[in-house]
Amino acid sequence: MRHRAAAGLVFWGAVLAATVIGGRKPELNWDGIAYVALALERDVGVQEAHRQSYAYLLEAAPATRFEELTAATPYRRAMAEDPRAFAETLRFYRMRQGYVGLLSGAHRLFGTNPFQASTYVGIASFVLLAAAVWAWSGRAVSVLGESRPEGEWLRLAALVLILQPAAAGSIALATPDLLAGSLLVWGAYFWAARGMLWASLPFFGLAVLARPDALVLASTLLCAPALVAAAFRDREEFVRSLLPFAGGIGVAATGIFLAWHFEAHSWGTLFRHTFVENAVFPEPRWPGLLEYVKALGAATVLVGYGLPARILFGLGALAVVYLWLHPLVPQRRRVLAAATLAAQVAFFLLFPLPAERFFVAHVVVVGALLFESVVELGALSLEEGRPLHLALLRPRLAAQSGR
Numbered sequence: 001m002r003h004r005a006a007a008g009l010v011f012w013g014a015v016l017a018a019t020v021i022g023g024r025k026p027e028l029n030w031d032g033i034a035y036v037a038l039a040l041e042r043d044v045g046v047q048e049a050h051r052q053s054y055a056y057l058l059e060a061a062p063a064t065r066f067e068e069l070t071a072a073t074p075y076r077r078a079m080a081e082d083p084r085a086f087a088e089t090l091r092f093y094r095m096r097q098g099y100v101g102l103l104s105g106a107h108r109l110f111g112t113n114p115f116q117a118s119t120y121v122g123i124a125s126f127v128l129l130a131a132a133v134w135a136w137s138g139r140a141v142s143v144l145g146e147s148r149p150e151g152e153w154l155r156l157a158a159l160v161l162i163l164q165p166a167a168a169g170s171i172a173l174a175t176p177d178l179l180a181g182s183l184l185v186w187g188a189y190f191w192a193a194r195g196m197l198w199a200s201l202p203f204f205g206l207a208v209l210a211r212p213d214a215l216v217l218a219s220t221l222l223c224a225p226a227l228v229a230a231a232f233r234d235r236e237e238f239v240r241s242l243l244p245f246a247g248g249i250g251v252a253a254t255g256i257f258l259a260w261h262f263e264a265h266s267w268g269t270l271f272r273h274t275f276v277e278n279a280v281f282p283e284p285r286w287p288g289l290l291e292y293v294k295a296l297g298a299a300t301v302l303v304g305y306g307l308p309a310r311i312l313f314g315l316g317a318l319a320v321v322y323l324w325l326h327p328l329v330p331q332r333r334r335v336l337a338a339a340t341l342a343a344q345v346a347f348f349l350l351f352p353l354p355a356e357r358f359f360v361a362h363v364v365v366v367g368a369l370l371f372e373s374v375v376e377l378g379a380l381s382l383e384e385g386r387p388l389h390l391a392l393l394r395p396r397l398a399a400q401s402g403r
Contacts, residue, residue, distance in 0.1 A: 022171035032174030098209035099176030118174035129182035166356035183207035184361035215255035222248030224339035299352030
């Protein structure tokens with residue numbers, strides 16, 4: 001208990017420090033204007049929401065930043081000056097009602113500038129993410145048992161998943177990315193670490209409500225065991241996985257329904273608008289093959305916006321390969337790690353967004369699965385009196401000596 005309390009003090013102290021630093025003031029981008037307008041729209045209507053959102057932006061932004069967001073390009077100038085064009089663009093964002101509702105509620109509750117209120121939602125999302133990682137790490141170190149209470153300190157290694165720049169840097173943004181990511185991680189924790197389908201589904205559903213494209217990771221995690229079992233003709237595992245598969249289909253259907261109900265633009269229109277041309281009034285047209293390849297190539301070059309993020313993504317991919325090849329890692333964990341990587345690739349192919357904040361959940365889930373496996377292998381080494389490096393780096397020899 002003493003070790004757990006001390007480790008918790010350090011862990012949550014680091015989380016608190018990151019929260020204070022990241023949530024000091026809002027980081028303003030154009031997407032934030034759209035979300036603020038949607039949060040205001042519920043009370044004042046579309047036209048007035050347009051006026052108020054830019055008025056709040058003027059209040060919150062330095063003069064140079066306000067100029068960038070309202071007049072740097074013809075598109076941004078049109079959005080600032082034409083409420084009708086602005087309302088058409090909101091169709092790209094309106095289906096993210098979970099986040100919009102929270103932002104609207106925070107604005108009403110605190111009575112502050114909605115851009116500032118967005119940081120409160122970001123802080124809550126970051127703490128929610130930290131709580132999921134703390135719970136997952138606790139589940140992992142529990143295998144060491146009461147004989148190794150100092151194992152609680154291993155949980156501090158999971159801080160790297162929380163303090164990654166993409167997570168801490170999203171606190172101040174008025175976007176649903178961190179909220180959806182934290183909910184996805186909670187869903188993955190209950191599904192991957194606890195095997196509790198009934199507990200994971202509400203979190204996956206809420207993640208999709210915050211950002212419907214979260215269905216890519218949520219559905220992949222739920223459907224992957226059944227698909228792999230079918231591929232390997234494992235009838236028993238396939239039957240066990242049918243209910244989660246149905247849950248994954250249900251989560252995907254929820255996201256699709258939200259897009260339909262709120263009259264979101266089609267994927268093709270969204271792709272062209274985001275990656276090909278910022279049309280003031282987007283045409284309902286899909287991108288050509290060359291346009292798609294060029295956008296994908298440009299995003300691939302920019303992915304992560306820097307070396308640290310690319311290193312993190314590379315380590316995540318190597319972790320999946322390690323887990324898949326290690327003979328002592330449970331099959332289900334291998335499948336879920338591979339499914340997470342597959343979902344990350346699928347999301348990037350659908351929406352080649354280079355910013356790493358869109359992949360926070362993927363990195364955390366793979367990192368947590370790796371952490372869980374390393375702790376279990378360490379416990380096995382202690383139990384059988386074998387060196388830890390043998391279990392980690394020479395798994396086949398370890399597996400033979402353990403027989």
